Amino acid sequence: MSGTILGCIADDFTGATDIAGLLARSGVRVSLRIGVPDTPPKTTSAFEVIALKSRTAPVQKAIDETRSALAWLRDAGARRFYWKYCSTFDSTADGNIGPVAEALMGDLGTDQTIYCPAFPENGRSIFMGNLFVGQQPLAESPMRDHPLTPMRDSNLMRLLAPQVRGRVGLIDRLTVAQGAQSLQDALAQHRAEGIAHVVVDAVASSDLVIIATACRDMPLMTGGSAVAMPLPALYLANGLLSDDAPKRPHHTLPDATIILSGSCSAMTNAQASAYIATGAPSYQLDPLTLAERGTQEVIDWLAAQDLAQAPLVYATADPASVNAAQAKVGAVELGALIENTLAHCATAARDAGARRIIVAGGETSGAVTRALGVAQLDIGTEIAPGVPWTFCISDGVQIALALKSGNFGGEDFFTDAQTRLDAS
Ligand code: ADP
Secondary structure, three states, rough: OOOOOOOEEEEEHHHHHHHHHHHHHOOOEEEEEEOOOOOOOOOOOOOEEEEOOOOOOOHHHHHHHHHHHHHHHHOOOEEEEEOOOOOOOOOOOOOOOOHHHHHHHHHHOOOOOEEEOEEEEHOOOEEEOOOEEEEEEEOOOOHHOOOOOOOOOOEHHHHHHHOOOOOOEOOOHHHHHHHHHHHHHHHHHHHOHHHHHHHHEEEHHHHHHHHHHOOOOOOOOEOHHHHHHHHHHHHHHOOOOOOOEEOOOOOOOOOOOEEOOOOHHHHHHHHHHHHHHHOOOEOOOOHHHHHHHHHHHHHHHHHOHHHHHHOOEEEEOOOOHHHHHHHHHHHHHHHHHHHHHHHHHHHHHHHHOEEEEEOOOOHHHHHHHHHHHOOOOEEEEEEEEEEEEEEEEOOOEEEEEEEOOOOOOOOOOOHHHHHHHHOO
């Protein structure tokens, strides 16, 4: 069977690599496009993922971009679609998760979809419609201090309702735990009552299999990456995907490495500290100095480094320092300044021979891949749940890129990423 079976649209780059990596766990080839390709689909994979940079975009812009991604994926032959957003539902009352889902439903002519940002393996679970990060409700987790999307409510129905026109409902864990049939019955019941937007509880990986089984033929599913993970196996089992579908690729590359960290999440703070403690060379970007003096200083520092030592450039800082700098320069301006600086570091390092680039931060990863001029990535081996190595061509050379969303990976992620690539 050829053509695209599942078309996924992600609202940021690390979200796209996350879902692509989980789909690739099945061993099949997964292709990730950065932005909507400007040419019609020619050679496509069974699983196609389009990465947008729309997480914090104004609603209409996010809708327009997502609809054009949908149109491209439909041209590629996909008949099932997945709208992937953050597992911490990064979205305020004027956020675009609901409006985008509603626009996609309109284009697909469907009257119901599910919302399931759960990722139990990464500590994201939903119970009675409330999203938890580890043992903490979302609004009590470090996400309440995110620089761009501070989350101050944990209830997904309350977060979603102001964003959509249709009715919002819940299917709770008690129903999910009874299996796929009971979930399908509950969805049908909700549909009969005119409930278009259904938050679905999931606290364990087995819940995800039940949800994916019940929803695998829905025109549109929405959520974090994890509920898409069982889909390849389900498609293999029902013959939609054939056993001889192309497999995941691997490339051996020189060890010249650069690590760029623009995330201020609690986990990235811990990862940067752990990496610095190994004695690896590191350079901390000071946002205010950067605003005054520009990027030359860090570029000069980078030029003097031995890339075989895998140097780290980081803006990563604790919430108090972030707030202080934002008060002086403005959150959006500061974010863009740091993203552009790290993107500049990426091209400078590539030109100096770096062939392995590790990036922490969703927005930061978007800026880096754009600067590298990368349009398509093949998904490789997994470093941590939801974070694969990817392979691509930048300025005519083969490179490996690891793009990590802020909260993902363990404390030793920056070291793990390097050893994982060599071991695969
Ligand atoms: P995450 O995946 O953790 O959300 P992102 O890269 O998406 O990470 O978002 C972090 C944002 O914070 C980026 O726009 C980045 O440029 C900005 N940022 C990084 N360091 C600082 C800092 N020290 N002060 C203010 N903003 C920062």
